Amino acid sequence: MERHLDEELSKLKTNLLKMATLVEEAIHKSIDALKKRDKDLANKVIEEDQRIDELEIEIEEEIIELLALFQPMAIDLRFITTGMHINAELERIADLTVNISQRVLEVADQPLLKPLIDIPKLASQAKTMVHNSIDSFVKRDEDMAKKVILSDNESNKLRTLIIKELINDYMVKDGTTAPRAVPLLLVARDLERICDHASAIAEDVIYMIQAKMVKHHRERLQKE
Amino acid sequence: MNVLLKDEELKSTEFTENNIKVCVEDFNFYYDTVQALKEINLKIRENTVVGIIGPSGCGKSTFLRCFNRMNDTISNIRYEGNIAIDGNNIFDKDLDVVDLRKNVGMVFQKSNPFPKSIFENVAYGLKINGIKDKGFITERVEKSLKDSALWEEVKDRLHKSAFALSGGQQQRLCIARALAIEPEVLLLDEPASALDPIATAKIEELIHELKKKYTIVIVTHNMQQAARVSDYTAFFMLGELIEFDVTNKIFTNPSNKITEDYVTGRFG
Numbered sequence: 001m002e003r004h005l006d007e008e009l010s011k012l013k014t015n016l017l018k019m020a021t022l023v024e025e026a027i028h029k030s031i032d033a034l035k036k037r038d039k040d041l042a043n044k045v046i047e048e049d050q051r052i053d054e055l056e057i058e059i060e061e062e063i064i065e066l067l068a069l070f071q072p073m074a075i076d077l078r079f080i081t082t083g084m085h086i087n088a089e090l091e092r093i094a095d096l097t098v099n100i101s102q103r104v105l106e107v108a109d110q111p112l113l114k115p116l117i118d119i120p121k122l123a124s125q126a127k128t129m130v131h132n133s134i135d136s137f138v139k140r141d142e143d144m145a146k147k148v149i150l151s152d153n154e155s156n157k158l159r160t161l162i163i164k165e166l167i168n169d170y171m172v173k174d175g176t177t178a179p180r181a182v183p184l185l186l187v188a189r190d191l192e193r194i195c196d197h198a199s200a201i202a203e204d205v206i207y208m209i210q211a212k213m214v215k216h217h218r219e220r221l222q223k224e
Numbered sequence: 225m226n227v228l229l230k231d232e233e234l235k236s237t238e239f240t241e242n243n244i245k246v247c248v249e250d251f252n253f254y255y256d257t258v259q260a261l262k263e264i265n266l267k268i269r270e271n272t273v274v275g276i277i278g279p280s281g282c283g284k285s286t287f288l289r290c291f292n293r294m295n296d297t298i299s300n301i302r303y304e305g306n307i308a309i310d311g312n313n314i315f316d317k318d319l320d321v322v323d324l325r326k327n328v329g330m331v332f333q334k335s336n337p338f339p340k341s342i343f344e345n346v347a348y349g350l351k352i353n354g355i356k357d358k359g360f361i362t363e364r365v366e367k368s369l370k371d372s373a374l375w376e377e378v379k380d381r382l383h384k385s386a387f388a389l390s391g392g393q394q395q396r397l398c399i400a401r402a403l404a405i406e407p408e409v410l411l412l413d414e415p416a417s418a419l420d421p422i423a424t425a426k427i428e429e430l431i432h433e434l435k436k437k438y439t440i441v442i443v444t445h446n447m448q449q450a451a452r453v454s455d456y457t458a459f460f461m462l463g464e465l466i467e468f469d470v471t472n473k474i475f476t477n478p479s480n481k482i483t484e485d486y487v488t489g490r491f492g
Contacts, residue, residue, distance in 0.1 A: 003489060005488075015381065072488070073475045073476075074478055074484045075484060076475065077476060077487060078477070211476060
């Protein structure tokens with residue numbers, strides 16, 4: 001039986017996908033801006049964040065209305081609460097792309113400290129994790145969600161590697177490199193945080209599918 | 225045990241022998257040739273509220289009416305299996321049905337006060353049980369009205385007709401009447417379905433209070449109500465107990481697909 005609620009849930013899903021698309025674009029553009037040292041593109045990311053903020057509020061209001069009017073149960077309830085978390089996580093990811101773009105503005109007029117190799121690698125990992133976490137939500141694919149969560153270790157390692165390299169190979173050896181090294185260090189930290197948010201989305205997806213909390217209990221995933 | 229169970233204690237339906245109030249085993253019930261309940265097995269824990277949900281005609285009211293043998297008044301009924309309260313089979317030949325009904329109080333969908341005063345309604349059960357001590361009766365009436373959260377509203381007009389009360393008050397009066405003879409189990413058959421939201425909220429609050437002293441079984445069509453008031457929920461369908469679990473589980477992650485379809489409103 002097609003319910004009125006199903007129509008509303010489908011609208012919610014569409015809006016979340018719209019949000020996810022905007023956020024994925026923001027990640028892509030902010031890293032592109034860093035690679036090309038393109039201040040215009042960085043400014044564009046900062047400006048476009050407003051649209052993401054508005055959409056976040058729109059979705060949140062939609063969810064509150066769904067909870068109040070339909071008093072959903074079981075899978076409907078889990079879908080809606082997961083949607084609410086994903087919405088918040090996506091908005092935070094967008095904020096991190098704003099941070100990255102602000103770092104771009106700081107370094108754009110100076111020569112690059114070093115060729116960017118690991119940062120684009122981490123960025124690509126962040127993009128993949130966000131994309132797959134959303135895909136696991138859409139397809140209700142538990143295995144895909146698990147893979148996202150388990151891949152977070154690699155992003156942690158990569159971030160640590162980038163930071164150590166910037167500190168030991170540049171800042172320690174030559175203190176004057178700090179103004180160019182610190183923004184890159186912060187970008188690495190922000191990218192790794194994006195990966196954390198993608199993992200959090202994947203954890204919510206597992207809750208939605210299995211009603212099993214893996215948040216703060218990743219060992220529960222590895223046991224299986 | 226006069227304390228509310230903590231959340232962590234309510235996580236399972238694996239009960240210990242000493243806290244089971246009602247035990248239903250391999251229970252079948254027939255209206256003539258029609259089987260209304262099929263192989264029901266269920267344990268109800270002391271001082272908890274069990275909500276019974278399911279579509280119309282699923283057997284939930286029939287099931288409720290088994291606990292105090294109200295169905296005995298219908299001709300051509302038949303049952304198999306056992307229902308035990310405190311370990312005693314309620315279908316035992318030596319059991320006095322009147323005693324059973326004193327122990328298992330019942331409140332119906334439509335409030336049914338007697339055409340008497342508020343006081344007399346509550347005192348009725350005591351008087352027909354031969355209690356004549358006026359002081360005792362007065363005390364028990366007050367206590368029952370307080371337990372049913374009606375005392376403050378009626379204490380100045382105890383000798384006025386019960387019909388002068390609002391629907392919600394009449395329903396609480398019926399609960400007070402049931403409580404006056406100090407039952408251990410309270411059966412509520414859609415007690416709030418004819419009431420407005422405020423009166424419903426009062427009944428729900430009352431149920432929450434009453435479970436400290438009584439074991440309560442409530443049949444309700446309102447799933448949100450079952451979710452709010454009950455510790456455990458039983459889902460019935462076509463005479464079968466499809467799923468019985470902790471209420472939180474039934475409404476967030478039911479084990480059975482049919483339960484899920486019902487609680488999410490896909491049918492029923």
